[in-house]
Amino acid sequence: MSVLDEIVKAYDIRGTFPDQLNAEIARALGVAFARRAGGTTSAGAILVARDMRPSGPELVDAFIDGVRAQGVDAIELGLASSDLLYYASGSRDLPGAIFTASHNPAEYNGIKFCLAGAKPVDLTEIKEIADEVLDGRGPAPASSPGRRHSENLLPDFVEHVVSFVDIDKLRPRRVVADTANGMGGLVVPAVFERLGVFDLEVMYGELDGTFPNHPADPLQPANQTDLRARVTAGSFDVGLAFDGDADRVFVVDETGAGMSGSTTTAMLSVATLRTNPGATILHNLICSKAVPEVIREHGGVPIRTRVGHSFIKQRMAETGAVFGGEHSAHYYFARNYGADSGLIATVQLLGELTRGEDVLSKVRVPFERYSQSGEINSRVDDVEAVTQRVSQALSSGKQDNLDGLTVEFPTWWFNLRPSNTEPLLRLNLEAETRDECDTRVAELLLLITS
16 A cells, blocks of 8 residues: 555545655645646646645645646645635636645644635545656656746635625624634634624634644534633633634534534524525535424425535535535535635624524524434444444334435434544434433444444
């Protein structure tokens, strides 16, 4: 197995620096992406950005060397969030790459790719070309190298984000955002300054890819501890927790209680259907059952999808969906070239919050109808065998295999999915009551680990 086989993960390439993803590999990937994507646009240019990780500049330089060696221009965007890169790709109709490892620890870095128009890319061909480059069998350099120049698209991105909300209808609220020393420290203040109406405080806003305060992974409740404490101590109306590349946002209400991605998806679905009556909306299969219920109640058409960026983007294109949400707090917008954006989700959520006088702890209530386990990971020796054992033991339930194993009973359901990168099974379970949820989780974990 090649090094690239080891570090290709889902829709991005991610590895430790410099042991796995180093300058040599970055240059090979630049050559490969230029060969794969550079020809998809008459401009013959590729957008390149990075987050605040210390290894970023070296990797970007090497990647751009590879791009230029194939006669393709590189437009360097500098420090950017992932959704800024997607906006740039969509608005300029150019392929792009951003060096980021999102929520992963500081020693990691990675690359997220997209084709022109922010379309997802199949990494198979890129990996094959890069392997050839690393083996000395890669394509020859172009007779004339491409050019390299820089552009600042942050102001344009800010205008794009705020276009998703009616600024004139917003009303003042006190907001605190924990950007975890990630790229939110750049893009969040810029958007809020343009909105003008909110009193914003930023926690850990300094761009520092060593993450000196806490990991930039707000999916883990422990990483929201500081934010929750600050919300209540400072009497804020809402708290926002962004991950390292700021494409995801988690929300905390005024009591310091966190909201799941399912609750936010349901709330944003209502906002979407208000301006797009009858629209199709996607939700991934680990979202709460409340999400499709809310969508139907407001006249929309819910469609259940697999988990993951590439699958949701593909289904949005196939179905004409205008919005899609994941339980992991990725939110996708058709008018954002089908890409996800934590900031667009933020401004739309604040728009919903300021429509009335109620505090967020009351606004959220109609969207939270069931008790959820949260994602529980179990390390197992044989993922397939354990999944089959669970399936057979619960054969009386309604089952499907759209993404892992989903089993549904009248008062509870669960999904059991394998990790893409580790020998883990990920359990998400929901029930009508807290007691039943806890009981069923205990039963499932015993079955999984026995």
